Amino acid sequence: MKLVGIVGSNAEQSYNRLLLQYIQKQFSNQFDLELIEIKDVPLFNQSDDQTNTPIIQSINRKIKQADGVIIATPEHNHTIPASLKSVLEWLSFKIHPLENKPVMIIGASYYDQGSSRAQLHLRQILDAPGVHALVMPGNEFLLGKVRDAFDDENNLKDEKTIEFLGSVLDKFIRFIEVVSALEGPKTPVMEPEDLYCNSSIETTIDGVDKGADDWVEQASEKVNAVEGQTYVKLNRGVLTVDQINYFLSSMPMEITYADDNNQFLYYNYTKEDKEMLASRHPSQVGNPLAYCHPEKALKGVNWVIQQLRSGAQDCVRVHVPTHGPDKFVVHNYQAIHDDAGNYAGINEYILDFKPIVDWYLQQTGQTLTPGTDAVSGASESTSHSESENDAVSSASVTE
Template identity: 60%
Template sequence: MKLVGIAGTIEDHSYNRTLLKFMANHFSDQVDIEVLDIQDVPLFNQSDDQTDGAPVQYLKRKIEGADGVILATPEHNHTTTAAMKSVLEWLSFKIHPLAGKPVMIVGASYFDQGSSRAQLNLRQILESPGVDANVFPGNEFLLGNVRDAFDDQNNLKDDKTISFLSSTLKKFLTFVTTINDMNAKVAAADWESEDLGAHGHVDTTIDGLDMHAADWVDQATKKTNAVSGDTYVRLDCGVLTVDQLNYFLNSMPMELTYVDANNQFLYYNHQTDPENMSAKRAPAQVGNPIEDCHPKRAIPHVKQAVHILRSGQTDLFKLPVPSDGSKADMHYYQAMHDKDGNYAGINEFVLDILPIVKYYLGLTGQKLVKDPNATDALTGASKKSDDAKPDDVSGASANTDEAPAEKPAEEPKPDVDSVSGASANN
């Protein structure tokens, strides 16, 4: 589990920062706590929006990437500090990275109170709708008389204090898991609102056409004066003619499909007849809402899949399609985003990985053997959602666990001796 900690102060020396650093060190066997710096965050000013500046974006990125947050607040004038409040104002103005985040409050003070009022006040701020955090209830950790609390190594001296902090943190870690599970369930429940009929509108939607028309591509070309043939198009890192783009896309060793953020099917690299394709497409389908491209029974799973990508629960999920062993088709659904990070649709690519696997095995002198410990071999994506059958969909099972970032448990190590031409490079 990964947490980030913020001490609500820009003082050079702060016991609240010391407390967070102690927690990060002392509990490093249970949780990864990264202490973030707010030194460069300017005082909030709604007339001088610095949301896009590096210090605020840094906090946003770190918080979004964390499972939970620990805030350590000093108490100034019976309340939390301006430095802490200012950070929270930035994080509730144009962006809301703390929304739904599990947050634990701790605090240290010079005298007996241990920041009691600041903590209550901070709790109230965190629960306001702009911040919308999930604050860990009860379990107040108030560190009073802080000047005598740490030894020379910045470790808490008192065993009872450490043991209380430890039990509090343990409970918080459970709270983090619980809240994040709840958030995932709530988000997953939203999938039903996914409009596969493409009744919505995005900036690039070509209006006034019948999406179901067989000649949609021609109609859309006419309507937009779309360029074709030898007209040059400027891309991010190159200039190609439309013909060249087609040569390029059509020679990709996989089937590519473009679905926009409005769930409209806009393009595929038309390589061959539908019968020979893994994910069957025909030219007349282009322009259709994706609802038209799936059997009715598959619709709920497609909705879940699109929603998972749109809501950012994962950027890619993979779906192996079972076969007789002559092929190993993989369907990949990759979320696309514009330069501002807004969801822009799905890049679906389908390829048979069996030739690649065979080539690799041949190259390295290895063979496939059954893993006696494997429990869920190729029934599809899903351990959790038993109702999702891969053959339902030309796509998708709703399974957030199928995140792309996962590495295989063991990376195959090339056997240098069996590779022709490779010399051991040690």
């Protein structure tokens, strides 16, 4: 289970951050907790819209992708800090990632009250129109006299406090499961994807037939694309075009890139299509994604792209067992974002990770447990994403 914890203070030293870090460490066997810092978020000002800045879009995306949110708030003048209130304003102005999201409130303070009044105000804020979070009722965790609560290893000292914190977190996990059952699968409400690339985006190379077998050659000539030993400055490196090709070709997986206009622009060509885990042919590069799939698969393609475009999921994974028992093949559809946090397309990477598993088992002396799905450990029932199957590549798709 994936949770995010919002540090409700912009201070360099914060006991509420310490509390979340303790939860992250102590309860890692129950869930994965990622901490979100708010100290660099600008003050809310509706006349200076910062919604699309990388920091706010990053918080937006992480909350959307999480199963639940834990907010740790201090108490300043009987209420929550101004910095936390400002963040919540941004998250309810033009974006609404907390809507119908399970939220648990905790807090630490120097005195006996343990941020009780701040927590009460925070509940009211989270229930407001535009926020509309699903706050777990009751079960307040109020850590008072926090200066004496942690030992030198930053662990809580009092066993009863630890036990109570564990019980509250257990209830929150069950609360998330109940909410998830009531809400059903995450289905973005969006316009259907234009899988035929009828429109253009800033990086579209116009004037070249997207279905042409020699699209790469025509498009390269059209834009005077560099090649060979021409240097390219990357965000953390300088490589020649040849070096970039060598680097991508050395990846122990099949990589495909489709842009946010749903145009298939690249794959790391290292072997012929019939030898690949997901068949691709050089003549397909440049095609709209609709050309890369049978008609019956387009519904699944649309579903996967909208999961990624909307932020409902950051990565959709599909286990493909048709390659035989000697392979553990997973298709991964990873959302790509630009520097401003905007959706920029899909990185599909496909690999047989059985050699990695075999190597790891040999190194550690461990074995796979018989009778379970060797890849995921899950039951053999088909997930939604599995039923949609291969959504971006040209591999066959059945429904």
